[in-house]
Amino acid sequence: MMFNNFLVMLQNRWPEIMIGTWEHIQLTLVALFIGNLIALPLGILLTRKRNLAEAVIGITSVFQTIPSLALLGFMIPFFGIGFGPAIVALSIYALLPILRNTYTGILGVNQAVVDAGTGMGMTSRQVLFMIEIPLALPIIMAGIRTATVMVIGVATLAALVGAGGLGDIIFRGIAMARQDLILAGAIPAALLSMIFDYILKRIEIAVQP
């Protein structure tokens, strides 16, 4: 009976769910893209300027400790509401795991191998692209996976600043005290998270040196 009602609701709201999911995916991908764009080069740069590393990673960890709701709210005075501020906040979240794993991953590459490369006449760029990044890739990928799962979760809150996504459906469900509606938002979010995680895991295995 209840299950039937749920199915009927799904049918009625199907377009809404699809839109929410699509927005959610957009939020996630754009935030991850920006997060990677900043964190990967920054992480690499920090391995070359290690005295800066502690400070920079420290600052990004501080951002991470700000409750996601607060961070999103914080964006409004600066960026207004909508897609933009949500992306800024989500990107900041994506930053830390990627940055930290890139940094530690590259530092963790066997020094003997790096020495051998340099000693054989590789430029530092060749050492980076032919040795350090390939060998650190599994760890970097693990950081990206962590970031992805996190961003998909936090993105549900993006609805609060008017950025849409599956959070819209969930918050409506809360406001109307309708559990089926909450589930209609939460289940796709969970599925998204699992699917992304699975895909990235496959990629991670594929790039294993």
Added chain:
Amino acid sequence: MIIFKNVSKIYNDDFHAVDTIDLHIKEGEFIALIGPSGSGKSTTMKMINRLIEATSGTILIHGQDIGDQDPVLLRRNIGYVIQHIGLLPHMTIGKNIALVPNLKKWDKARCDKRVDELLEMVGLPAKEYKNRFPAELSGGQQQRVGVIRALAGDPPIVLMDEPFSALDPISREQLQDELLNLQTKIRKTIVFVTHDIDEAIKLADRIGIMQDGKLIQFDTPEQILRHPVNEFVRTFFGADRMNQVESLPTIEEVMIRPISSFPKRGLAESLIKMRKYKIDSLLVIDRNEIFLGVAGVGEIQKNFSNETMVLEDVMKKEVPTVRLSQQLDDAINLISENQVAFLPVLDESSKLKGLITRASLVDVMASQLRSNNNGVASFGGEGS
């Protein structure tokens, strides 16, 4: 070929990791650098390919100051083998070996040919090993690949930093032999850092001994063993090893009393004397004990029917002899070179003093071995 002029490496303003080194390495020479941990061996070596920049002084390769050269290009012409092998774990053996040729932008066919040729050279069939990953090789095989990878770009100079120290003793010996073998074919200028004195002596044309950043002696193994510049070198090369050389007994200790006779003695008389002492030759001397020759039982019997003949007529005058002042080494060499059973020992005025026979040598050597096994001293007790 490689010349160090007053080269120093100073860390933190006052720590001399390498202290005003002068070094002249000839083309095709195999140099070993040896010394205690922290004495600056690796630093000295790494300054050659500018992995470490000298603080002062100049290093010349082929007469050119390496400080003026692009370090990356410099390194592509200097092979480099490190202790921890340093094969790139994510690349196949073939790709690892072809690394420098690829950096030098050789065409693919040439790279492939080179890889196959090098693998065959160290007894790893290319078909089987080329497409494997380093983790699929034993430690010894990996280090073989490490060595040939350093040779791939055909560099005139090869640097090796304790390349075999992580291997078990058997593989180590094997790789040392292979390297020696290889070197006779390729004649590279090799700088080889090691902790192992036996390894240095076995491989190197000349050995540089380092202590506290200084090069305290640079010479052939033979000269260092015979003439260590100071107590440190003496002890570093191992007291037992030195004893082994010094305690080789003198000729005087080894020689036995000769059975001699005079030139005018008859043949029958001589045969009786030989039978009595159970010997096959008589040493012939004059009244002043001057050595004249050797009369063997063969010659005596051949001429026995001729009653007028005396020892003088049948003795051989051209026989190898050894001086009392010579080393036992020399006596051993003479015996084996001339394929003789014994050597008369003469003093400065050619007086016969004694006799060294194969049997007397064996006796002495055997008793030496016995005392070495019982005593504290033993052969090659370094075991690093």
